[in-house]
Amino acid sequence: MISVLIALWFNLNILIMKTIKLAMLVVIAIGMTKCSSDVENDIQQNTTITQEDISPEILSKLQRMGFDTDKTSVASAKGGYIVDGDIFITEETLKETNFQKQAFYTIVDCNRAGNIRIQNALGNNAAGRGFQRGIDLWNRVNRTTLRLIPVNNNPDILVRLSNPGEIGGWGLGEFPSNGVEGGLIILNLNEPSIDGDPVTAREWGNILAHEIGHNIGFLHAEQGFFGTQIPGTPNVDPNSIMTSGSNPNVVFNANDVSNFDKRAIRRMYSNRNNRLCN
Numbered sequence: 612m613i614s615v616l617i618a619l620w621f622n623l624n625i626l627i628m629k630t631i632k633l634a635m636l637v638v639i640a641i642g643m644t645k646c647s648s649d650v651e652n653d654i655q656q657n658t659t660i661t662q663e664d665i666s667p668e669i670l671s672k673l674q675r676m677g678f679d680t681d682k683t684s685v686a687s688a689k690g691g692y693i694v695d696g697d698i699f700i701t702e703e704t705l706k707e708t709n710f711q712k713q714a715f716y717t718i719v720d721c722n723r724a725g726n727i728r729i730q731n732a733l734g735n736n737a738a739g740r741g742f743q744r745g746i747d748l749w750n751r752v753n754r755t756t757l758r759l760i761p762v763n764n765n766p767d768i769l770v771r772l773s774n775p776g777e778i779g780g781w782g783l784g785e786f787p788s789n790g791v792e793g794g795l796i797i798l799n800l801n802e803p804s805i806d807g808d809p810v811t812a813r814e815w816g817n818i819l820a821h822e823i824g825h826n827i828g829f830l831h832a833e834q835g836f837f838g839t840q841i842p843g844t845p846n847v848d849p850n851s852i853m854t855s856g857s858n859p860n861v862v863f864n865a866n867d868v869s870n871f872d873k874r875a876i877r878r879m880y881s882n883r884n885n886r887l888c889n
């Protein structure tokens with residue numbers, strides 16, 4: 612069983628995004644070098660393909676970009692698609708649109724999610740004082756069966772401080788695996804707040820809520836290209852508690868999880884027929 616750790620907040624996170632974007636830029640650059648001389652020919656050769664040949668996935672992505680694909684022609688072309696007659700959209704651009712969706716990576720079994728034992732091993736400090744806020748932000752959401760129960764022993768999720776040099780940034784969460792929530796959350800007291808002051812208890816609560824989000828399956832709101840979009844959530848949610856550390860003021864200043872975070876968690880964990888958990 613492989614535990615997938617998600618590296619959060621700044622250092623690793625930004626490094627990963629930079630690597631992905633760099634890799635894509637390289638691909639785009641190589642593609643342009645190889646194809647720039649014959650792009651026009653390729654486009655003309657392939658415009659006979661009708662919209663029926665375009666996969667539903669591509670059509671859905673174009674819809675998310677704002678095209679009315681019921682009324683707009685879409686033709687396949689080398690390296691991308693021609694939309695509305697003369698707009699060439701590369702496959703890379705379509706992949707980029709996936710960078711903005713609220714999504715989960717994997718999910719916790721319904722029964723487990725209703726009783727997740729979580730232990731505060733942070734000690735007497737601002738992070739420890741923020742613990743209750745962190746779990747309350749999720750427990751306060753109504754019409755979901757997700758429940759985080761504070762315990763003093765045998766936790767499902769242990770929340771502890773980082774050892775010296777263990778992590779960069781404010782925190783680390785762990786994705787679920789095989790229907791079991793991620794078992795560890797680490798918070799780093801040595802990381803200053805976005806204004807340079809020590810992180811307050813309230814801010815630690817927000818950060819913990821964010822990390823708990825990972826342990827129950829959420830990706831970053833901007834990183835949905837890894838996972839599955841949660842039905843009923845938008846491609847962009849600027850207020851999501853799952854906003855990545857590259858835009859930390861959203862989490863630091865949050866009064867609550869966002870309305871779409873609530874919608875997402877209700878869809879993931881509930882007693883309704885359309886729930887996503889098993």
Ligand SMILES: [Zn+2]
Pocket residue numbers: 618619620821822825831853854855856
């Ligand atoms: Zn995160």
